[in-house]
Amino acid sequence: MGSALVLLLVIVAILGVGVAVGLSRRKRNPFTDQRFVNDWEQRMRALEASLGWRFVAEDQGFQERVPQIGRMLEADRTRVKFQLVGHWRGVPVLAVEVVLRTDNTVTSEYRAYSVVVVPRPMPGPWVLISPRTDRVWGLFDQFTPTGDPVFDGRYEVRRKNPAFAGALLGSGLAQALLQDPRANGVAIAFDEHNLAAAVPGPLLQAPLGHLADLLLDVAGNVPWQALPRG
Numbered sequence: 001m002g003s004a005l006v007l008l009l010v011i012v013a014i015l016g017v018g019v020a021v022g023l024s025r026r027k028r029n030p031f032t033d034q035r036f037v038n039d040w041e042q043r044m045r046a047l048e049a050s051l052g053w054r055f056v057a058e059d060q061g062f063q064e065r066v067p068q069i070g071r072m073l074e075a076d077r078t079r080v081k082f083q084l085v086g087h088w089r090g091v092p093v094l095a096v097e098v099v100l101r102t103d104n105t106v107t108s109e110y111r112a113y114s115v116v117v118v119p120r121p122m123p124g125p126w127v128l129i130s131p132r133t134d135r136v137w138g139l140f141d142q143f144t145p146t147g148d149p150v151f152d153g154r155y156e157v158r159r160k161n162p163a164f165a166g167a168l169l170g171s172g173l174a175q176a177l178l179q180d181p182r183a184n185g186v187a188i189a190f191d192e193h194n195l196a197a198a199v200p201g202p203l204l205q206a207p208l209g210h211l212a213d214l215l216l217d218v219a220g221n222v223p224w225q226a227l228p229r230g
Contacts (some may be wrong), residue, residue: 044082044204047204047208051084051086051208052087053085053086053087053093053095053208054084054085056083056084057083059077059080060096062080062098063077065191065194065196066115066191067191067192068189069189069196069198072101073098073099073100074101079098079099079100080096080097081097081112081203082097082203083096083097088209091118092118092119093117093118094116095115095116095206096115096117097114099113100136101139111136112200112202113136113199114201114202114208114211115196115197116196116197116198116208116211116212116215118195118196118219119193119194120190120191120193121219121222122227123192124164124190124227124229125160125165126192127158127159127164127165127168128158128187128189129155129156129157129177129187129188130155130156131154131156131184131185131187132152132153132155134200137156143157143158144157144165145157148169148174150178151177151178167227168190168227171222172221173218173221176218176221182210182211182213182214183214186199188214188218195218195219197212
């Protein structure tokens with residue numbers, strides 16, 4: 001009788017310890033106790049809620065989606081820091097925070113950029129339109145003036161196909177970017193299969209919704225069928 005009582009007390013004690021440990025872990029779990037959620041997690045959750053996008057840890061293939069920006073990462077996937085996926089106005093969207101080299105290949109100074117990527121309605125040659133004041137894009141090929149002094153005073157254009165780039169900008173895109181306040185300080189990449197908008201700064205501070213809207217408005221206003229191919 002005495003041994004049975006001792007055994008029962010031991011079992012109760014073990015169960016009590018297990019419950020206490022479980023409760024302790026539950027309190028430390030950021031998904032069940034907001035007191036243990038750090039500031040970054042709280043802000044990321046708020047961003048997810050406001051956009052309807054979700055944070056993902058798995059590689060979303062940013063370098064392959066936008067290779068003209070991806071090659072600036074020098075094949076270093078660790079410089080893709082954070083990723084959000086979702087839809088915007090019915091279109092799939094990817095947002096990433098990347099770390100780009102800011103000067104040249106000799107020194108090692110870097111800056112965080114936020115990039116929003118959407119599908120390009122029609123594939124074709126790449127064109128990069130970047131703010132003249134942002135020298136990070138100087139790592140690309142030498143830019144080519146468009147001949148529009150106002151546009152050239154604000155932007156630099158790098159391209160693969162001169163005929164395509166000329167027709168693209170001449171379709172009304174150049175004037176639209178000059179007149180759209182959302183485009184101020186934004187680099188826009190027409191990659192072969194995707195469009196991207198990039199701004200300096202971390203993901204949590206970037207106007208991601210405005211960038212997505214800008215890209216979708218650009219995509220919707222470009223006369224893709226009328227542009228040169230190849």
